[in-house]
Amino acid sequence: xxxxxxxNLSKCYQVxxxxxxxxxxxxxxxxxxxxxxxxxxxxxFRIESGEMVGFLGANGAGKTTTLKMLTGLIYPSEGSxxxxxxxxxxxxxxxxxxxSLVMGQKQQLLWDLPALDSLRINGAVYQIPEKIFQKRxxxxxxxxxxxxxxxxxVRKLSLGERMKAELLAALLHHPQVLFLDEPTLxxxxxxxxxxxxxxxxxxxxYQATILxxxxxxxxxxxxxxxxxxxxxxxxxxxxxxxxxxxxFAPYREIKVELANPLSSQELAQYGEIEVLEGxxxxxxxxxxxxxxxxxxxxxxLDVIDLNVTDPPIEEIIxxxxxxxxxxxx
Ligand SMILES: Nc1ncnc2c1ncn2[C@@H]1O[C@H](COP(=O)(O)OP(=O)(O)OP(=O)(O)O)[C@@H](O)[C@H]1O
Numbered sequence: 001x002x003x004x005x006x007x008n009l010s011k012c013y014q015v016x017x018x019x020x021x022x023x024x025x026x027x028x029x030x031x032x033x034x035x036x037x038x039x040x041x042x043x044x045f046r047i048e049s050g051e052m053v054g055f056l057g058a059n060g061a062g063k064t065t066t067l068k069m070l071t072g073l074i075y076p077s078e079g080s081x082x083x084x085x086x087x088x089x090x091x092x093x094x095x096x097x098x099x100s101l102v103m104g105q106k107q108q109l110l111w112d113l114p115a116l117d118s119l120r121i122n123g124a125v126y127q128i129p130e131k132i133f134q135k136r137x138x139x140x141x142x143x144x145x146x147x148x149x150x151x152x153x154v155r156k157l158s159l160g161e162r163m164k165a166e167l168l169a170a171l172l173h174h175p176q177v178l179f180l181d182e183p184t185l186x187x188x189x190x191x192x193x194x195x196x197x198x199x200x201x202x203x204x205x206y207q208a209t210i211l212x213x214x215x216x217x218x219x220x221x222x223x224x225x226x227x228x229x230x231x232x233x234x235x236x237x238x239x240x241x242x243x244x245x246x247x248f249a250p251y252r253e254i255k256v257e258l259a260n261p262l263s264s265q266e267l268a269q270y271g272e273i274e275v276l277e278g279x280x281x282x283x284x285x286x287x288x289x290x291x292x293x294x295x296x297x298x299x300x301l302d303v304i305d306l307n308v309t310d311p312p313i314e315e316i317i318x319x320x321x322x323x324x325x326x327x328x329x
Contacts, residue, residue: 160191
């Protein structure tokens with residue numbers, strides 16, 4: 001069953017344009033000129049219940065705008081959305097109890113109070129009975145390993161601890177659909193990994209549908225088999241991450257350990273030399289030339305060890321962000 005259905009969704013922002021200087025300010029006061037920003041343009045996709053999908057795009061591509069429309073914070077200019085069977089911008093109570101939005105750069109916990117107080121407020125807002133509240137608190141705090149920090153004022157928590165407490169607050173009412181906008185932003189590698197493990201466990205334990213944006217590809221590769229790629233407001237890819245990498249990694253890396261070192265002149269015929277250190281050499285080879293190059297290396301050189309790897313995924317995605325040159329499946 002589809003948990004999120006988006007059809008021909010668009011969002012245009014009207015932005016007032018003001019000329020510089022006093023004259024510009026006065027003119028602007030009496031007569032405003034507007035410019036249109038097409039933040040999201042005619043995008044359609046479906047996400048099944050329990051799926052965890054990555055939402056990728058460069059800065060300003062339209063991710064947050066889409067998430068805001070999916071959670072009913074802003075109206076779409078055109079198109080339709082259904083989330084857990086509801087139309088988000090109507091903001092009906094049953095809809096609000098079925099979903100949650102966590103933004104890495106915004107917080108809902110009250111700064112000067114212990115997180116537990118904010119959690120209690122959320123418990124009351126969502127009308128969670130005391131027994132269930134205690135049970136969920138215990139369970140989520142344990143999964144997030146944050147129990148002993150909940151009585152401390154939020155301002156005294158580290159960034160990672162605060163993010164864990166934010167997630168706890170967002171999940172107390174057990175939403176079926178979870179929207180995450182950069183949940184690991186600014187966290188160190190260990191804290192990122194903890195959040196990732198938690199999200200995976202939460203998704204599996206409660207079959208929650210999760211749509212996640214992150215600029216850290218490690219989050220996406222660890223959590224999402226499927227990705228949506230948005231470029232200048234348009235959906236340019238909807239499919240598996242694996243296929244995306246397969247199709248758009250233009251070259252592969254061959255790492256070879258030779259029995260005897262050879263000069264770069266002798267090795268140049270096998271591919272572009274990336275690194276040459278004694279008997280170890282790394283070549284960059286076009287994907288379509290991989291098999292012939294491997295055969296040539298193995299038949300002509302005295303090889304002790306050889307392995308083939310893809311270029312880093314950040315590099316592939318970064319290139320796609322720049323070119324936007326992908327066709328939607
Ligand atoms: N409230 C707004 N008024 C006018 N323009 C806006 C508004 N919010 C976003 N935009 C513009 O819409 C476009 C999409 O912005 P959006 O925040 O959705 O991108 P994003 O993919 O989330 O980027 P980032 O990764 O930097 O957060 C950008 O050009 C942005 O400047």
